[in-house]
Amino acid sequence: MMPSSPLxxxxxxxWIGRLVLAGIFIYAGYAKLTMGMRPRPPLGVALxxxxxxxxxxxxxxxxGVKWVAHTLPFAEIGLGLLLLxxxxxxxWATLVTLIMLGFFAAVVRSYALxxxxxxxCFATPEPLTIKTVxxxxxxxxxxxxxxxxxxIEARRPHPWTAPEKA
Amino acid sequence: xxxxxxxxxxxxxxxxxxxxxxxxxxxxxxxxxxPDVDPHKAxxxxxxxxxxxxxxxxxxxxxxxxxxxxxxxxMEDYVSSGKVYLIHRDFPxxxxxxSRVAARYARAAAQLGKGESVEQALFQxxxxxxxxxxxxxxxxxxxxxxxxxKVRALVKGNSLDTAIxxxxxxxxxxxxxxxxxxxxxxKGQIYPYSGVMTYDILKQFLxxxxxxx
Numbered sequence: 001m002m003p004s005s006p007l008x009x010x011x012x013x014x015w016i017g018r019l020v021l022a023g024i025f026i027y028a029g030y031a032k033l034t035m036g037m038r039p040r041p042p043l044g045v046a047l048x049x050x051x052x053x054x055x056x057x058x059x060x061x062x063x064g065v066k067w068v069a070h071t072l073p074f075a076e077i078g079l080g081l082l083l084l085x086x087x088x089x090x091x092w093a094t095l096v097t098l099i100m101l102g103f104f105a106a107v108v109r110s111y112a113l114x115x116x117x118x119x120x121c122f123a124t125p126e127p128l129t130i131k132t133v134x135x136x137x138x139x140x141x142x143x144x145x146x147x148x149x150x151x152i153e154a155r156r157p158h159p160w161t162a163p164e165k166a
Numbered sequence: 167x168x169x170x171x172x173x174x175x176x177x178x179x180x181x182x183x184x185x186x187x188x189x190x191x192x193x194x195x196x197x198x199x200x201p202d203v204d205p206h207k208a209x210x211x212x213x214x215x216x217x218x219x220x221x222x223x224x225x226x227x228x229x230x231x232x233x234x235x236x237x238x239x240x241m242e243d244y245v246s247s248g249k250v251y252l253i254h255r256d257f258p259x260x261x262x263x264x265s266r267v268a269a270r271y272a273r274a275a276a277q278l279g280k281g282e283s284v285e286q287a288l289f290q291x292x293x294x295x296x297x298x299x300x301x302x303x304x305x306x307x308x309x310x311x312x313x314x315x316k317v318r319a320l321v322k323g324n325s326l327d328t329a330i331x332x333x334x335x336x337x338x339x340x341x342x343x344x345x346x347x348x349x350x351x352x353k354g355q356i357y358p359y360s361g362v363m364t365y366d367i368l369k370q371f372l373x374x375x376x377x378x379x
Binding site (some may be wrong): 041044048049051052 | 341343344346357374
């Protein structure tokens with residue numbers, strides 16, 4: 001089997017997706033935990049404030065809102081780090097893509113229903129507008145391409161791998 | 167080599183973490199003294215550990231939901247017990263034709279000590295008066311003839327608009343652009359939040375604020 005080129009388009013998109021999505025996930029998780037404030041509010045205050053934002057989407061029951069609010073910021077940081085490190089990349093890329101699809105579905109639903117809420121993406125007061133929908137759509141597309149290309153590339157020998165001895 | 171990818175990832179990781187830490191240099195969000203509080207539109211103790219300013223529009227459906235569901239329990243459990251100081255702020259959105267008129271009537275009624283019943287009437291009959299613009303009739307239904315005469319006199323004056331404009335301008339300093347927006351003040355920090363709040367989730371947040379040392 002021919003090894004793939006180290007500089008092909010698929011590899012470039014995987015790297016762009018890896019860097020962009022990892023950066024966004026780490027920043028989003030960190031921003032939710034600190035709320036961008038100095039001095040930083042206690043963790044309990046930050047997480048319960050984020051719960052208000054999750055609740056504003058009117059999708060989950062109270063227990064679901066609390067569970068998401070208390071796990072999502074840590075999951076975002078963890079997944080961002082795992083994307084960057086690259087260990088078991090396809091597993092984490094798939095998980096990130098599924099989470100991004102979930103975010104996108106929630107944002108589209110709220111926008112379509114005309115709900116006057118904040119996105120809650122980066123713990124700042126950011127109204128949910130068509131701009132938010134388009135941004136999330138672009139990130140979902142990037143995540144999908146990154147994951148699909150990662151699976152395609154995994155079927156080919158890596159260009160830096162030494163050829164097998166006959 | 168597969169390990170080269172992981173090594174490159176680890177180097178990038180440290181760069182990104184450093185960037186994330188440094189980039190969250192948000193300005194301090196210490197709350198200023200809360201200005202222009204109309205005592206007729208504020209509830210509870212001024213010395214309460216948490217202050218909530220609710221920027222609201224009488225013609226906004228989400229404001230109606232907040233008023234008729236969460237606010238009642240909030241008043242009973244937190245405002246009455248002195249834990250929360252609740253301030254109602256008028257933020258009539260330009261896209262709503264009658265919301266400023268409704269805000270005038272509610273302010274006038276508040277000056278006569280009838281604010282709560284008039285606010286309730288305005289929110290509960292929101293669908294009716296937003297169609298026909300009959301704010302006066304809606305308010306008249308819950309006030310006596312003498313009270314209504316005083317309210318109409320106050321509505322005709324300019325003083326109510328000045329107060330509404332001050333609330334609106336204050337909202338703009340908090341970057342309020344939709345209603346309802348609630349600005350929480352606690353321990354010198356401010357937490358702006360837009361949208362309706364379920365009581366259970368709001369309670370959790372308030373308990374966390376109150377538990378701060």
